[in-house]
Amino acid sequence: MTDNAIEIRNLTKVYKGSGNSPEKVALKGIDLTIPKGSMFGLLGPNGAGKSTTINILAGLVNKTSGTAKIWGHDITDHPRNARVNIGIVPQELMFDAFFTPREMLEVQAGMYGVPKSERRTDELLKAVHLFDKADAYSRSLSGGMKRRLLIAKAMVHTPPILVLDEPTAGVDIELRTQLWEYVRELHARGTTIVLTTHYLEEAEELCDTIAIINHGEVVCCEPTEQLLSRIDEKEIIIVVGSSVGTLPPELSAFNAEIRGDNKLSVQISKESASVGQVLAAVQAAGLDITDISTNETDLEDIFLQLTKSPEVAA
Numbered sequence: 001m002t003d004n005a006i007e008i009r010n011l012t013k014v015y016k017g018s019g020n021s022p023e024k025v026a027l028k029g030i031d032l033t034i035p036k037g038s039m040f041g042l043l044g045p046n047g048a049g050k051s052t053t054i055n056i057l058a059g060l061v062n063k064t065s066g067t068a069k070i071w072g073h074d075i076t077d078h079p080r081n082a083r084v085n086i087g088i089v090p091q092e093l094m095f096d097a098f099f100t101p102r103e104m105l106e107v108q109a110g111m112y113g114v115p116k117s118e119r120r121t122d123e124l125l126k127a128v129h130l131f132d133k134a135d136a137y138s139r140s141l142s143g144g145m146k147r148r149l150l151i152a153k154a155m156v157h158t159p160p161i162l163v164l165d166e167p168t169a170g171v172d173i174e175l176r177t178q179l180w181e182y183v184r185e186l187h188a189r190g191t192t193i194v195l196t197t198h199y200l201e202e203a204e205e206l207c208d209t210i211a212i213i214n215h216g217e218v219v220c221c222e223p224t225e226q227l228l229s230r231i232d233e234k235e236i237i238i239v240v241g242s243s244v245g246t247l248p249p250e251l252s253a254f255n256a257e258i259r260g261d262n263k264l265s266v267q268i269s270k271e272s273a274s275v276g277q278v279l280a281a282v283q284a285a286g287l288d289i290t291d292i293s294t295n296e297t298d299l300e301d302i303f304l305q306l307t308k309s310p311e312v313a314a
């Protein structure tokens with residue numbers, strides 16, 4: 001048995017064109033390995049291919065080529081075994097408006113063949129704070145309640161993997177906190193969690209590993225800490241008292257640039273130099289420092305760097 005919850009190899013997806021719309025290459029051969037027990041973040045801008053990847057895993061979209069295994073089961077060769085091992089919370093809030101939350105969970109459990117004696121309907125409703133709405137019409141639930149109900153629905157067959165596709169889009173902060181509390185609890189009890197999000201802070205806070213996908217390609221996949229360790233870059237802006245025509249030789253050892261008439265920008269990392277060394281070099285060049293400010297690189301910058309591409313997203 002593999003140690004991986006999900007293994008994706010060279011997965012491609014080309015959506016066929018129709019009418020005037022041309023075909024669309026949504027996935028260009030992606031590889032992803034998601035270890036069992038991890039809390040994995042799949043990040044990417046709009047149209048990057050996150051939902052396509054998840055929908056292929058869910059069996060809602062057919063892949064064009066490549067392989068995907070869920071808990072060791074190939075999604076094409078053993079679709080049923082693959083499916084019982086994964087619960088997917090879709091991005092869209094799709095509901096049968098006339099079912100109550102309790103009925104919805106019961107129907108879903110029935111679809112997965114969970115015997116009545118093993119159903120966890122009440123437990124799940126309580127876990128997502130919807131027990132008091134168990135018998136209300138689903139259409140009367142708020143957006144946040146619907147999203148929580150979808151999480152409960154994805155968990156009826158107690159899958160070892162839970163995938164959440166943009167779970168907090170349009171969800172207020174209080175609810176987001178509650179959602180994550182529950183997701184953390186599931187994770188602590190051994191569920192492998194995969195979530196897609198636009199929110200970097202969310203992935204940073206929750207996920208042990210982050211993959212960034214852009215234009216159908218994985219541009220980075222590494223432990224969150226490693227990704228964050230790239231954030232040791234800092235830009236120092238130094239304003240000097242006189243105009244700087246050319247870069248003084250004292251600054252040639254640094255990654256320095258002239259910005260405007262009397263401004264210098266120096267990019268430093270922890271290893272490369274200290275702020276003190278930079279300032280000393282500026283003074284050694286005979287420049288009079290009148291002001292100084294710094295810009296820290298954050299995860300947002302790394303994300304932008306990694307997803308910056310001349311290709312225009314369709």
Ligand SMILES: Nc1ncnc2c1ncn2[C@@H]1O[C@H](COP(=O)(O)OP(=O)(O)OP(=O)(O)O)[C@@H](O)[C@H]1O
Nearest residue numbers: 015024026044045046047048049050051052053314
């Ligand atoms: N059914 C479809 N037919 C044609 N093209 C599609 C279809 N579904 C998605 N696409 C295209 O495939 C690309 C990837 O879309 P996908 O929905 O997977 O991206 P995403 O990363 O989930 O974006 P978002 O965050 O906006 O949901 C996009 O260019 C999208 O327009």
